[in-house]
Amino acid sequence: MISIALAGKPNAGKSTFYKAATMADVDVANYPFTTIDANRGVSYVRTDCPCLERDERCGNDNCHDGKRYVPIELLDVAGLVPGAHEGRGLGNQFLDALTNADAIVNVVDASGGTNEEGEPVEVGSYDPVEEVDFIEEEMDQWLTGIIDRNWEGVVRQSRSPGFDIDEALADMLTGFGATEHDVTASLRGLEYPSDPQKWTDEHREELARDIRARTKPIILVANKADVAPEENIERLRETGKMVIPATAEGELALRQGVEAGVVDYDPGDDDFEVVGDLSDQQRAGLERIRDVMQEWGGTGVQGSLDAAAYDLLDRITAYPVQNESKWTDGQGNVLPDAFLLQRGSTPRDLAYAVHSDIGDGYLHAVNAKTKRDISDDYELEEGDVIKIVSTAK
Numbered sequence: 001m002i003s004i005a006l007a008g009k010p011n012a013g014k015s016t017f018y019k020a021a022t023m024a025d026v027d028v029a030n031y032p033f034t035t036i037d038a039n040r041g042v043s044y045v046r047t048d049c050p051c052l053e054r055d056e057r058c059g060n061d062n063c064h065d066g067k068r069y070v071p072i073e074l075l076d077v078a079g080l081v082p083g084a085h086e087g088r089g090l091g092n093q094f095l096d097a098l099t100n101a102d103a104i105v106n107v108v109d110a111s112g113g114t115n116e117e118g119e120p121v122e123v124g125s126y127d128p129v130e131e132v133d134f135i136e137e138e139m140d141q142w143l144t145g146i147i148d149r150n151w152e153g154v155v156r157q158s159r160s161p162g163f164d165i166d167e168a169l170a171d172m173l174t175g176f177g178a179t180e181h182d183v184t185a186s187l188r189g190l191e192y193p194s195d196p197q198k199w200t201d202e203h204r205e206e207l208a209r210d211i212r213a214r215t216k217p218i219i220l221v222a223n224k225a226d227v228a229p230e231e232n233i234e235r236l237r238e239t240g241k242m243v244i245p246a247t248a249e250g251e252l253a254l255r256q257g258v259e260a261g262v263v264d265y266d267p268g269d270d271d272f273e274v275v276g277d278l279s280d281q282q283r284a285g286l287e288r289i290r291d292v293m294q295e296w297g298g299t300g301v302q303g304s305l306d307a308a309a310y311d312l313l314d315r316i317t318a319y320p321v322q323n324e325s326k327w328t329d330g331q332g333n334v335l336p337d338a339f340l341l342q343r344g345s346t347p348r349d350l351a352y353a354v355h356s357d358i359g360d361g362y363l364h365a366v367n368a369k370t371k372r373d374i375s376d377d378y379e380l381e382e383g384d385v386i387k388i389v390s391t392a393k
């Protein structure tokens with residue numbers, strides 16, 4: 001399962017985003033450090049279910065009339081403030097929690113209504129672009145610290161025959177989610193002395209920045225879009241990062257409305273319908289959410305998770321089945337599983353994602369849409385339904 005971490009300064013709306021996206025019960029309050037533990041929950045990314053290409057919908061629990069919700073892990077990493085890498089605020093424990101993430105969703109208070117410590121200030125008086133840089137800076141500094149602390153070990157290893165700097169650094173950085181491939185690619189772009197003893201602080205810092213950018217890509221959620229001045233969202237876009245305007249509070253209200261049976265809405269829809277009795281005040285509140293959705297094409301909560309998985313991480317969704325005509329597993333469930341794989345993955349990669357035994361015993365695969373055998377180097381496409389033939393059951 002891919003793992004997406006919510007990061008951001010206190011009071012940007014991470015807990016609200018997390019609660020909406022997981023509908024888990026966490027404290028939400030207007031003071032810094034509401035969230036004390038790194039929360040871990042299940043959320044979903046949304047895509048078109050392949051069953052849309054057939055006469056009947058698949059009936060899977062994660063498919064709402066052709067809108068398919070694919071599980072992901074969501075981490076709520078609270079309370080990053082400037083100086084966190086030196087232990088300020090809730091410090092290093094939260095940076096540590098980021099190591100498990102494939103991508104970072106940086107929840108920014110686009111209203112400019114809280115300063116970088118998360119304290120409320122007059123709306124529009126704080127420039128949200130400031131908080132974009134400091135999160136990256138904290139992560140970079142923190143990783144630099146890890147590399148510094150481990151450098152002596154690399155120097156020691158370099159004295160043994162057969163020393164390979166790529167390997168040594170990959171060993172050190174795997175805990176941060178870097179592979180040997182990442183380290184090799186990173187070192188290729190950097191100028192550095194071959195003897196680790198001759199590395200300077202700047203060399204290590206440069207390596208940290210590059211590895212962080214490679215292994216923890218960031219998307220910005222311009223939260224509180226319901227009250228944010230539009231120029232703030234424009235300024236966030238000028239950073240060149242992917243920016244999704246959002247109202248976490250709006251998404252939470254809609255999901256609570258669905259739970260109470262008064263609203264008809266699927267996460268990621270660009271509109272909703274009121275289907276139950278509501279007070280005038282509640283109706284007015286929902287209409288304000290509708291305004292934001294009309295302007296930005298939705299509440300942005302589902303949209304930002306989708307963008308993180310499909311655009312930032314370049315994943316595709318593939319559906320393994322056992323019966324290529326009925327698109328079922330052994331128990332007759334239609335399209336039972338969905339896997340988010342790296343673009344460029346092959347049928348064998350899908351087999352390994354299902355189970356290592358299925359991967360080890362992989363023989364060949366059939367495209368269940370065309371009913372044709374596909375070659376081993378076929379690159380899976382979004383929505384592919386694949387029958388894997390393997391010696392393993």
Ligand SMILES: Nc1nc2c(ncn2[C@@H]2O[C@H](COP(=O)(O)OP(=O)(O)OP(=O)(O)O)[C@@H](O)[C@H]2O)c(=O)[nH]1
Nearest residue numbers: 010011012013014015016033034035224247248249
């Ligand atoms: N106007 C508006 N307010 C929001 C929105 N999302 C969250 N808030 C408010 O912002 C405040 C902070 O939200 P939280 O979700 O607790 O913020 P947090 O980032 O988790 O804060 P910490 O737990 O302190 O790190 C609360 O008063 C929320 O109601 C939104 O979309 N619009």
